[in-house]
């Protein structure tokens with residue numbers, strides 16, 4: 001914000017983009033329904049911050065990505081770009097910005113291209129962002145000219161480290177950052193807890209905050225010290241403060257206290273603005289409390305299981321256990337997974353090879369006699385016999401397996417072993433009289449039809 005204030009002070013026209021479509025493309029970080037309210041919220045916060053900094057707002061405008069990114073022209077340019085850019089380049093460009101999972105989503109690969117096109121469609125001369133954006137900026141400079149558009153100037157701000165020892169600010173770690181609307185008490189508490197070792201100027205979120213915010217805004221920072229430690233001082237620039245901190249002339253406790261005071265003073269007028277009833281309503285709408293999320297998480301529904309079709313591409317005997325097989329299973333992922341099953345002596349090894357079966361993929365990996373098992377082969381079993389469940393014919397590795405009537409929910413990333421989700425669901429899993437696998441009489445299925453078991457009617461599934 002202080003840099004944007006500089007631009008406005010210098011007479012630049014500034015456009016702030018609420019990149020709502022991007023927020024969604026980046027692993028659906030923000031739900032669609034809330035994006036509109038969040039954009040409104042941020043607009044109010046930004047205006048309030050800039051007013052606090054005393055800059056003129058007449059050259060400032062706000063635009064939402066989806067206001068123009070869904071137009072015919074823009075869409076066509078996205079397709080044009082996608083026929084110029086390789087997957088490799090797109091992945092590299094987004095590496096620092098877009099969440100990259102082992103199997104990346106197409107949305108994340110589109111992301112940098114859309115950011116490049118924004119420069120053209122917002123009709124700007126320059127784009128400003130954190131240094132984490134640099135690879136996307138380089139990408140934009142390379143590809144916009146290929147579409148016949150001019151390349152833009154890129155301006156970058158350093159990243160301010162977070163307040164915790166981990167170093168990064170993270171939306172999910174409250175203590176890693178101070179929210180613009182945090183109460184004075186919360187500011188105090190977070191600063192008190194913040195990582196700030198005597199004499200250590202590395203990874204020090206508080207010092208960085210002085211450097212990039214407090215000095216640019218106030219041009220000085222006063223520190224209160226007891227007489228015995230040298231008494232009160234006022235630093236006129238950041239470098240002097242840093243040196244004094246490094247020499248331990250300024251102690252973390254004293255630094256924290258003065259930053260707390262300066263910061264709370266800066267935030268006070270913004271907090272005041274947000275006492276207005278209409279802004280309070282806006283906050284409630286943009287950030288609804290999440291109790292439902294917790295409740296939904298605890299719900300024992302079979303959609304929490306990550307069941308998938310897998311193809312067994314190799315089977316061998318476990319080197320150290322007579323009752324175990326070690327399988328390699330293609331689950332439609334980049335790499336096959338190793339799966340250990342207790343089927344030796346119960347089911348012939350040859351019949352497993354090349355077989356398509358159902359695997360549970362989100363149990364905590366377990367080491368079985370020294371071999372890590374990364375999924376579980378789903379079988380029907382009676383005291384006399386065991387049979388792997390059979391997906392409909394024509395099923396391919398990776399295909400989702402779900403229960404009828406429960407197709408909506410998302411599986412947990414990893415089932416928390418302490419919550420015993422699988423243990424609670426398992427007693428309701430049986431093979432029906434018509435040999436269909438079921439949970440509480442809901443059929444287990446894929447898009448091609450029911451998952452079945454060859455012969456074991458009424459057998460439990462595990």
Ligand SMILES: N[C@@H](Cc1ccc(O)cc1)C(=O)O
Pocket residue numbers: 017019022097114115116118119129133
């Ligand atoms: N990539 C930016 C967001 C952004 C999206 C689209 C743009 O055109 C510009 C910026 C970020 O990480 O926050």
